[in-house]
Amino acid sequence: xxxxxxxxxxxxxxxxxxxxxxxxxxxxxxxxxxxxxxxxxxxxxxxxxxxxxxxxxxxxxxxxxxxxxxxxxxxxxxxxxxxxxxxxxxxxxxxxxxxxxxxxxxxxxxxxxxxxxxxxxxxxxxxxxxxxxxxxxxxxxxxxxxxxxxxxxxxxxxxxxxxxxxxxxxxxxxxxxxxxxxxxxxxxxxxxxxxxxxxxxxxxxxxxxxxxxxxxxxxxxxxxxxxxxxxxxxxxxxxxxxxxxxxxxxxxxxxxxxxxxxxxxxxxxxxxxxxxxxxxxxxxxxxxxxxxxxxxxxxxxxxxxxxxxxxxxxxxxxxxxxxxxxxxxxx
Amino acid sequence: xxxxxxxxxxxxxxxxxxxxxxxxxxxxxxxxxxxxxxxxxxxxxxxxxxxxxxxxxxxxxxxxxxxxxxxxxxxxxxxxxxxxxxxxxxxxxxxxxxxxxxxxxxxxxxxxxxxxxxxxxxxxxxxxxxxxxxxxxxxxxxxx
Numbered sequence: 001x002x003x004x005x006x007x008x009x010x011x012x013x014x015x016x017x018x019x020x021x022x023x024x025x026x027x028x029x030x031x032x033x034x035x036x037x038x039x040x041x042x043x044x045x046x047x048x049x050x051x052x053x054x055x056x057x058x059x060x061x062x063x064x065x066x067x068x069x070x071x072x073x074x075x076x077x078x079x080x081x082x083x084x085x086x087x088x089x090x091x092x093x094x095x096x097x098x099x100x101x102x103x104x105x106x107x108x109x110x111x112x113x114x115x116x117x118x119x120x121x122x123x124x125x126x127x128x129x130x131x132x133x134x135x136x137x138x139x140x141x142x143x144x145x146x147x148x149x150x151x152x153x154x155x156x157x158x159x160x161x162x163x164x165x166x167x168x169x170x171x172x173x174x175x176x177x178x179x180x181x182x183x184x185x186x187x188x189x190x191x192x193x194x195x196x197x198x199x200x201x202x203x204x205x206x207x208x209x210x211x212x213x214x215x216x217x218x219x220x221x222x223x224x225x226x227x228x229x230x231x232x233x234x235x236x237x238x239x240x241x242x243x244x245x246x247x248x249x250x251x252x253x254x255x256x257x258x259x260x261x262x263x264x265x266x267x268x269x270x271x272x273x274x275x276x277x278x279x280x281x282x283x284x285x286x287x288x289x290x291x292x293x294x295x296x297x298x299x300x301x302x303x304x305x306x307x308x309x310x311x312x313x314x315x316x317x318x319x320x321x322x323x324x325x326x327x328x329x330x331x
Numbered sequence: 332x333x334x335x336x337x338x339x340x341x342x343x344x345x346x347x348x349x350x351x352x353x354x355x356x357x358x359x360x361x362x363x364x365x366x367x368x369x370x371x372x373x374x375x376x377x378x379x380x381x382x383x384x385x386x387x388x389x390x391x392x393x394x395x396x397x398x399x400x401x402x403x404x405x406x407x408x409x410x411x412x413x414x415x416x417x418x419x420x421x422x423x424x425x426x427x428x429x430x431x432x433x434x435x436x437x438x439x440x441x442x443x444x445x446x447x448x449x450x451x452x453x454x455x456x457x458x459x460x461x462x463x464x465x466x467x468x469x470x471x472x473x474x475x
Contacts, residue, residue: 038375047376049345056378062342063389068413070386223384230386230413 017100026242027057033289040293069231079133084236087126091243094119098250101270104174111171124150131225142224146215152307153205159315160195164255167322177259187258194318196256203248211295249281346378350388354405356395359455360422367458385411396424396431397438409445418447423454
């Protein structure tokens with residue numbers, strides 16, 4: 001009996017809501033994002049790799065794996081090798097907490113919201129290490145910019161999540177989802193819309209997508225922190241970025257859009273929940289791609305100033321509003 | 332292993348990332364290369380992305396004759412790219428030096444400095460011609 005349970009748990013980690021599903025879904029999201037971005041620019045986007053180009057990110061990944069892997073003479077060899085792996089592992093690890101096929105993630109413990117927030121902070125740190133270890137002047141500039149942007153987006157991100165935690169009076173992702181499903185019977189976006197907007201904007205900065213892609217600004221500093229990475233290491237970084245996309249949209253779904261819950265046939269919940277999860281994350285990605293193609297890149301000082309001057313006050317106001325609602329007994 | 336090498340070949344053909352370098356041309360070809368990347372011709376259909384860093388790219392797109400000043404840089408960029416790497420020479424100047432051939436500052440064609448896989452003639456070549464050149468390069472990859 002115990003061995004069967006253990007086997008199911010291992011399969012969960014490796015196959016279904018775990019690693020393989022997340023990686024495949026990450027590639028799908030990257031394709032979705034690229035295709036939408038291209039359509040917004042009146043282009044076609046990936047077309048000839050698989051049906052409608054769905055396999056494009058997979059082809060990119062395989063090609064990069066098969067390429068020569070260069071370690072520059074000026075790089076810190078150990079750090080240069082370890083950082084891509086760590087980034088991949090960390091971004092896979094955070095996904096274990098995201099509820100996909102049921103109302104809780106594979107892993108779930110009390111206070112896991114804090115843990116997830118902390119680990120998502122490590123993404124930024126790892127990017128800084130990645131640029132620092134490669135010992136290239138462009139990547140050093142990219143590192144500095146990552147650090148500055150990190151200071152900018154991390155606080156509004158945390159504040160927007162805190163207002164959710166206050167509204168549901170819980171630091172556990174399962175409880176937040178079940179609160180929306182059972183107690184509130186509405187997605188939390190109805191109560192904390194401002195926090196959702198702030199979450200989206202700061203997650204755009206977290207993903208280093210276009211209005212906030214200062215750390216890898218192509219026209220200014222070549223490719224920023226990832227300038228020296230080639231072959232396998234670049235493949236790992238790209239995969240980690242895709243997984244981060246799944247993580248950010250998945251967390252948005254769990255916190256603001258009622259988790260993977262939706263109308264379903266009793267007995268087939270995992271299937272329906274997965275479908276709802278995919279639909280909801282695609283909606284979030286649709287908004288992110290829209291923002292990505294609407295805006296041009298900000299300067300780094302504009303990013304920091306904007307986040308501190310506008311987003312943080314609004315996030316604090318949102319927290320006060322939540323407190324007021326709790327005081328009035330609405331939620 | 333045969334399946335694996337087939338998969339790798341498929342992936343290589345489906346995602347050639349390019350880096351664009353002007354080795355001293357008049358910018359005519361560069362405009363055409365940019366036109367091939369932008370909405371009207373959109374080479375991202377083939378999975379082609381323009382990359383900034385030579386470490387990320389597979390195909391080096393060179394435009395213009397090689398001048399004495401850029402020769403060293405061109406070789407350095409070529410060496411910085413990771414294997415397998417290919418060179419696509421765009422424009423008449425990259426083949427022979429064009430109207431600049433014999434000038435005191437000009438070395439001549441790109442093939443005198445680095446190995447070239449595909450030449451695209453024209454002054455400047457149309458975006459269609461550049462895409463045709465890319466397709467030729469992909470055919471060459473198929474035979475590899």
